[in-house]
Amino acid sequence: MKVQGAKKVHYDSGPNMTPLVDVVMVILIFLMLAGSFAANQRYLMSDIPIGAKGAGGPQEHSGVIPTRLEVRLSQRALPYECIIGPQKATNFAGVSTIFKEQVERFKNSSIDPETVQVTIYPMQDVRLDHLLTVYQAALTSGFKKVGFGVQQ
Amino acid sequence: MKRHSMPEVKEGGVNVTPLIDVVMCLIIFFMLVAKIGVTSGDDNSITIPSLYYGQDLRANANLFTLNVTRALGGSEARVQALWQGKLQDLPIADEKGVPMLRNVLTYFRNGDKEKGIPPNADFKVVIRGEEALPFSALAPVLVECTAANCKSIAFAGKPTTNLPDETNDSTPAGPTN
Numbered sequence: 670m671k672v673q674g675a676k677k678v679h680y681d682s683g684p685n686m687t688p689l690v691d692v693v694m695v696i697l698i699f700l701m702l703a704g705s706f707a708a709n710q711r712y713l714m715s716d717i718p719i720g721a722k723g724a725g726g727p728q729e730h731s732g733v734i735p736t737r738l739e740v741r742l743s744q745r746a747l748p749y750e751c752i753i754g755p756q757k758a759t760n761f762a763g764v765s766t767i768f769k770e771q772v773e774r775f776k777n778s779s780i781d782p783e784t785v786q787v788t789i790y791p792m793q794d795v796r797l798d799h800l801l802t803v804y805q806a807a808l809t810s811g812f813k814k815v816g817f818g819v820q821q
Numbered sequence: 822m823k824r825h826s827m828p829e830v831k832e833g834g835v836n837v838t839p840l841i842d843v844v845m846c847l848i849i850f851f852m853l854v855a856k857i858g859v860t861s862g863d864d865n866s867i868t869i870p871s872l873y874y875g876q877d878l879r880a881n882a883n884l885f886t887l888n889v890t891r892a893l894g895g896s897e898a899r900v901q902a903l904w905q906g907k908l909q910d911l912p913i914a915d916e917k918g919v920p921m922l923r924n925v926l927t928y929f930r931n932g933d934k935e936k937g938i939p940p941n942a943d944f945k946v947v948i949r950g951e952e953a954l955p956f957s958a959l960a961p962v963l964v965e966c967t968a969a970n971c972k973s974i975a976f977a978g979k980p981t982t983n984l985p986d987e988t989n990d991s992t993p994a995g996p997t998n
Contacts, residue, residue: 686837693844700848704855710863711875712947712975761985793957797950798870800959801976802985805874819960 713804715816736785738771738812742803743792749799761802768810783813790818862903863949863977864888870952872978873985883943885929886977887911887922889950891958898958913961922962926969949977 741752750757751764753771758764772782787807791800800817807815867888878884885902892899900911900922911922926946932938946966950959966974 686841690837690841690844693841693848697844697848697851700851700855700857703857704851709979710869710877710977711872711980712878712977713872713875714878715974715976791956793955793960795956796952797954797956797959797976798952798985800956801870801872801978804976805872805985809874817956817960817963819964 713801713808715804736775736780738785738787739818740787740789740803740807741792742789742795742800744794744796744799749795749802751803761806764803764806765810768807768812772811782811785812785814787812787815788818789815860903861947862886862888862901862908864901864908867949867951868953869949870976870978871981871983871985872976873981873983875978875980878945878947878975883941884945884947884975885926886947886949887962889948889954889959889962891951891954896955896957898954898962900962913965920965920968923965923969926966926971930969930971943973944971945973945975946971947975947977 738753743750743752746759748759750759751767753764753767756767756770758767775782775785789800789803789807804815861884863886867890888901888908890899890901891897898913900913901908902911902925904911904925911925913920913922915921928938930941930944932940948959948962963974
């Protein structure tokens with residue numbers, strides 16, 4: 670009598686990978702969900718936190734007195750009123766335009782705008798987001814040294 | 822003549838080897854890149870301003886984040902930061918008049934000779950202030966930073982591609998209820 674069952678071959682080519690794949694997939698999904706990859710914050714840098722009109726104490730100078738540009742910021746108009754020299758603006762576009770004019774003025778006077786110390790003097794009730802709007806306008810216009818001052 | 826046929830191909834299932842190769846590469850990538858369990862002390866309940874312009878400083882290891890909000894029922898700032906392993910209040914002056922915030926900033930900036938911690942000239946303070954925070958509350962924090970010799974300050978904001986006045990709420994800062 671011929672035994673048919675003896676001819677069947679078991680194809681067991683290695684360890685069972687199914688549990689490994691299950692675990693690895695779970696780890697992968699966890700890492701993808703738990704990790705934070707995209708930049709969810711942006712930062713505006715300031716090397717001079719606050720001006721020295723009383724509150725911040727004396728500032729250090731490296732021998733050269735920098736050219737200054739004073740900016741007054743208040744809530745007299747909505748959303749804010751920004752005064753740079755004789756000019757006023759109440760929005761980002763207007764403030765940027767004035768800053769760009771100032772940059773040109775400094776360049777015409779052979780002063781590098783990147784060396785000019787821009788000091789923003791906000792009134793006490795000015796909101797942080799408006800403060801940073803003016804701050805961004807100064808940076809995007811070509812100024813590099815932007816800080817804050819306390820109005821007396 | 823006996824005819825030879827091709828051997829029968831027998832597969833036990835789908836070949837998962839390439840899949841495991843790829844998945845292992847992805848796992849290693851995510852493990853290296855993802856920051857899990859690492860906190861910089863951000864208080865995510867604060868609505869920070871939107872920033873059109875700015876840079877990404879996350880790779881910088883010398884950051885110290887201050888969460889600045891307005892104190893309940895007052896106009897002063899409430900400063901919270903990750904200090905001694907937990908997010909806690911760092912008052913500008915506590916009940917005994919000790920300048921807690923200034924002391925902590927000075928510790929990070931100037932180091933501690935007794936503990937052998939050297940000064941850190943690259944130390945940066947990150948201010949995560951709520952967008953409606955009035956300057957009257959922010960100014961004392963900036964003054965403390967200056968007093969602690971921290972000259973490098975960064976303001977944190979949400980990245981946006983809109984120009985500032987397209988995203989700003991125009992409500993003036995006033996006392997909260």
